[in-house]
Amino acid sequence: MTTIKIASVPEHFNLPWHIAIENKAFEKQNIDLQWTDVPEGTGKMCQMLRSGETDIAIILTEGIIKDINAGNPSKLVQIYVETPLIWGIHVATNSNYKKLEDLKNTKAAISRLGSGSQLMAYVNANNQGWKTDELQFEVVNTIDGAVEALTNGTADYFMWERFMTKPLVDKGVFRKIADCPTPWPCFVIAVRVEILEQKPEIIQSILTIINQTTKTFKKIPNIDAVLASNYHQKLEDIQEWLSLTDWSQENVDEKLLNNVQKQLFQLKIIDKMGTFEEIVKSI
Incomplete structure (x- = not known):
């Protein structure tokens, strides 16, 4: 069993991960995926990736791109939610x-x-x-x-x-x-470079499982009621949110990366634009 640590916010976007964990989808592939909720959000997760406290983060696009530019030893391996936050x-x-x-x-x-x-x-x-x-x-x-x-x-x-x-x-x-x-897809999946180099097949398996889960997530019977209950939301609010939210199974492309970096650079949030190879990893 390979242990992989994953972190993200305790929000409704991440219910597909919890469903896959509860269904033992990762366990069946000999992966012990250990989830940590991070209510502090992106800044804290960037810190966790840097320290090795987590291997994977489901994280805001703009925040992780900024931090990789600033030396975070991680790369983006996929868009997770393609619609804006x-x-x-x-x-x-x-x-x-x-x-x-x-x-x-x-x-x-x-x-x-x-x-x-x-x-x-x-x-x-x-x-x-x-x-x-x-x-x-x-x-x-x-x-x-x-x-x-x-x-x-x-x-x-x-x-x-x-x-x-x-x-x-x-x-x-x-x-x-x-x-x-956000003027870009809101959540991406970032992985520490060390893990990408040591365990690429494991990361690929994790992506395959979560992508299978997100493809059918909206079709799960009564998923709106489950979300409303789990996240203390009104049913009509969750239904509106679901109508506005689409998950992705695709990686970040160069055009999207450059668009985000260009806006961050113009806002003086980053002082240089990284290359596609420095920020994104196809696996």
Whole structure:
């Protein structure tokens, strides 16, 4: 049995992995796939890949490309979710901020430096014509930290996946004032180079299994009810999310990579563009 460590956020996108693990699909291929939930998100997973704490990460496209450019010894092996991530832009319910333009020159809560919540704050600022070098951030680690920061006023707004944050909107903790979709596929699968070199057949087997699972995921009977129950969502919200979400079984191509890097470079999030060979591995 080969042990492989995998990490990602505890969100609805990743239910296919849990189904495959529960069905012992990896075990049948002599793979002990050990899952770790990472509520802190992309910045933390980049750190885990660097330290060897995880072998694989299901991770935000922009965040891992930035970190590979900065020396993370990992490569992208596949797009996982090909549709954009819809980031909700949230404020505290009792906040005086009513419109997106009200947030100019205010402070964004982010999970950590280099996280998707920080990178998308740059994307949003650029979309609004704000000066991105004047953005202010408050590191809050998790969504619970964001609740605390927005409630006590140490930060003014928080960008997080719209549907996962909606229960807080429904409870009256947050108020959503706008959406900001990623201008690229949202999640990719990244693997440490050491593992790619030592165990390429194992990684290929893992991809084959998860791709078989995601191809039929939406057709599983009552999958909307399962998702709603597991992730504490309203059924109608999950149904809307499913209608907007498509999983991928394809690798990142050069055109997509260059498109993401070009935008990150223009936003000064990266200071150089890596080559396709440095960032992507076909297996």
